[in-house]
Amino acid sequence: MPIKTTGSPADDTEDDGQTKPFMEHLEDLRRTIIRAAMAFAVGMCIAIPAAPWILYILKLPLKWAGKDPSTFLQVLEVTGGLSLATQTVFWAGLLISAPFIIYFIWEFVFPGLTKREQGAITSSIGFALVLFILGVLTGYYLALAPGIKVMIWFSDWMGVNVTFFRATDYIRFVVILLLSFGICFELPIILLILGQMGLVTSRQLRDKRSVAIVVVLIIAAVVTPTTDPFTQLVMAVPMCLLYELCIWILWSKERKAAKEST
Template identity: 30%
Template sequence: MRAPDEEEEIEKSAAPLIEHLIELRQRLIWAIGAFFVAFLVCFYFAKQIFNLLVIPFKWATDWAGLPTDKVDLIYTAPQEFFFTQIKLAMFGGLVLAFPMIATQIYKFVAPGLYRNERRAFLPFLIASPILFLIGAALVYFFFTPMVMWFFLSMQQVGPDTDVQISLLPKVSEYLGLIMTLILSFGLVFQLPVVTTLLARVGLLSSEALVSKRKVMIVVAFVVAAVLTPPDPISQIGLALPTILLYEIGIWCARMVERKREEEAQAAANASSGADGAAS
């Protein structure tokens, strides 16, 4: 049951509909403004950012035993590289502006939450971008070089063959590959956050997660096959962390349930102590 002082706190924070709409407009302006500024910054440095994203490709060429003094990428339409830079700026702007966007969302919904609900929500607001960055770093430093090395190994080059087949990626397709992998891993790394939140609100239990473990393993490989390029390295590389994160989610759900039981026991002990004192 919610305490009367918490009910009073919510009543004090209640506002007419027009005030909520004004508040929503203000939060949207801040969020869109942050995204627009981040977009402009990323577009100004789009070529440098793209060159930074090509570094894993250089690592892959080194692993494949190919010359690494330069890496060739092409574009086959006059406007292709321009629109690739716009897409890159939008993606980078969203990543850079996410803390501000998340803060504005939290500030909008926080007045409607109780004090204990705000305290419970804040750790997840911090953990979510950190886990996303961990997934993105895993893509950048390991899986992208592995995937590109796999594709480079299919080349048919050298003096011993009459047919020369070499990989010349298009700038748009290479960026699309990087963005797909980063988004896939970044979203999968949110699994512990989602399971913990659902466990906190009572919509999910650790027993239910354990009972669905075998199904989850199959779903992890199916989702990995859909989200990643059609190569075994990236598919297995996404499926295995998904299964590991699912196990971490089970552990987090158990921790939430244990804490809830401890709080319920403490409340019961306090209630019995107050009844004993009154009698």
């Protein structure tokens, strides 16, 4: 059964440049999965010797929250040290290999897009990487330590004395929060891509500003692993600022296009 593709490169289609057999798509998918798995494996191999240093970096927010990581983080099982090392290497390997995995997925999807869609997404790749890093850094420096303090405060408020954190639970909490910030900071990229494709305009984004703020607050409340308003605001405020940046970028491009057309 042939599958229609548009805007695909010459070496990725049949002779007529319009269709590609279904089995060839499955072969491309298999190749993409293998390459992504290999990239992840290489990322984990790179992370293995750096695991103690990576763990040290992840423990710093706990120190900023007023707790000594050397005594506050504990391993309770015989195999706990191995589990901690495995988790650290796994998440670090995923982070290292993520750009390559995304590239391989993009390489698989790219031929099926129109040239306009290809151009819109390609021009946003660099900005997307910057936003992801900015989101991770925002979560690391601004949200983690206050979030940990709030979680400890809630335990004290409930009359439960917090004497330690399980090390594996702490690492999981930190990574989920950082990934949440990184992914949520990617949302403006969607608006820019839609704008470059002509599906939304800067005027429409300005008119829907109040709705966007409510949506951002809801996303921040759902995505952040902590329940405190401060952490949610740390995520929501930059996202609102990025929304305004998207409006300005689209307005600038629309103005430039209008000048060129006259």
